[in-house]
Amino acid sequence: MKNEIIIWIFKIVISVILLQTLFFKFSGAQESIYxxxxxxxxxxxxxxxxxxxxxxxxxxLIPKTTxxxxxxxxxxxxxxxxxxxxxxxxxxxxxxxLLFSLAVITFICCLTLLYLNKNKLYNLLKFK
Numbered sequence: 001m002k003n004e005i006i007i008w009i010f011k012i013v014i015s016v017i018l019l020q021t022l023f024f025k026f027s028g029a030q031e032s033i034y035x036x037x038x039x040x041x042x043x044x045x046x047x048x049x050x051x052x053x054x055x056x057x058x059x060x061l062i063p064k065t066t067x068x069x070x071x072x073x074x075x076x077x078x079x080x081x082x083x084x085x086x087x088x089x090x091x092x093x094x095x096x097x098l099l100f101s102l103a104v105i106t107f108i109c110c111l112t113l114l115y116l117n118k119n120k121l122y123n124l125l126k127f128k
């Protein structure tokens with residue numbers, strides 16, 4: 001029971017962070033347009049990453065597909081973290097590193113969910 005509560009806390013953290021950023025991506029907020037223009041993938045990268053993040057949230061919240069969502073979330077967050085480290089910088093438009101911090105938190109939560117669902121991953125990878 002205690003483990004289940006911890007799992008749901010991680011799911012909620014991931015979902016709140018990703019759903020909150022979706023509003024800015026889909027509404028065409030200045031910060032989102034700046035980020036994806038700097039990366040050279042505006043508007044398709046902004047909309048595409050928003051759709052991918054929405055899919056991750058849905059998969060993370062469904063118990064049978066949590067590990068798939070967490071795996072996808074790890075991939076998306078690695079892209080976000082590398083974009084910050086290699087192109088954008090930690091601080092984007094004087095945000096104090098907030099977006100970078102949220103990407104790191106989401107990545108850690110997704111990694112934790114993958115670890116907590118490691119039995120499902122091991123069963124998937126077993127060869128008979």
